[in-house]
Amino acid sequence: DAGVIQSPRHEVTEMGQEVTLRCKPISGHNSLFWYRQTMMRGLELLIYFNNNVPIDDSGMPEDRFSAKMPNASFSTLKIQPSEPRDSAVYFCASSLIGAVNTEAFFGQGTRLTVV
Amino acid sequence: GENVEQHPSTLSVQEGDSAVIKCTYSDSASNYFPWYKQELGKGPQLIIDIRSNVGEKKDQRIAVTLNKTAKHFSLHITETQPEDSAVYFCAASTTGGSYIPTFGRGTSLIVHP
Numbered sequence: 001d002a003g004v005i006q007s008p009r010h011e012v013t014e015m016g017q018e019v020t021l022r023c024k025p026i027s028g029h030n031s032l033f034w035y036r037q038t039m040m041r042g043l044e045l046l047i048y049f050n051n052n053v054p055i056d057d058s059g060m061p062e063d064r065f066s067a068k069m070p071n072a073s074f075s076t077l078k079i080q081p082s083e084p085r086d087s088a089v090y091f092c093a094s095s096l097i098g099a100v101n102t103e104a105f106f107g108q109g110t111r112l113t114v115v
Numbered sequence: 116g117e118n119v120e121q122h123p124s125t126l127s128v129q130e131g132d133s134a135v136i137k138c139t140y141s142d143s144a145s146n147y148f149p150w151y152k153q154e155l156g157k158g159p160q161l162i163i164d165i166r167s168n169v170g171e172k173k174d175q176r177i178a179v180t181l182n183k184t185a186k187h188f189s190l191h192i193t194e195t196q197p198e199d200s201a202v203y204f205c206a207a208s209t210t211g212g213s214y215i216p217t218f219g220r221g222t223s224l225i226v227h228p
Contacts, residue, residue, distance in 0.1 A: 004158075031214070042220040043159075043204065056215060091158050097214045103149045104216055106158030 004107035006092050012113045018080040021110045025094030034067055034077050035091040082114045117142040119207050121219025129227050134195050136222045138205035139187040145207040148188050153202040195226045
């Protein structure tokens, strides 16, 4: 397996524009996480899906952020409209949750810069 | 919810020295404790983990210890090498049910040659 695949790796956009980050989890994993990493706040959990269903979205900062998981092999994180304070590295991670859980496998991340 | 505290935030050692990173957690139900290493420009990668039914686990130069009573766990790296330089994260979670790993703030380890 190629691991968790995120795209794009880098995104530079102007304030007010819509940004869509994409993630392909590891095949067979049933849980997916979106994290945001900044120097100030470290790794913050934004949202957690289990079997494609959002379980916990309490970390989503505000209504400008939305996430979907239409099937087991794809998820998106959308920011509309984007603001400079959204600049961060966004990670997607997947894992297999069951009788014995695996660790979370992270993608390479998307570095978002909003100017 | 779970709260994980990690110390120190930065750690600078000489090559060959040992490095220790410590974490505490708040939820006594947590029973799975992974450690991740994040190299520059990459996502965090698991390097070692420990479950609550053991007190210590070792893998070559790295080891983890867990004290469930005190709710703290530590990462030990012996004979450090420059390639160990990275950011290390601890995490705590509960297997089964609503599993969401809570991460510490990270420790930036610098190993000087």
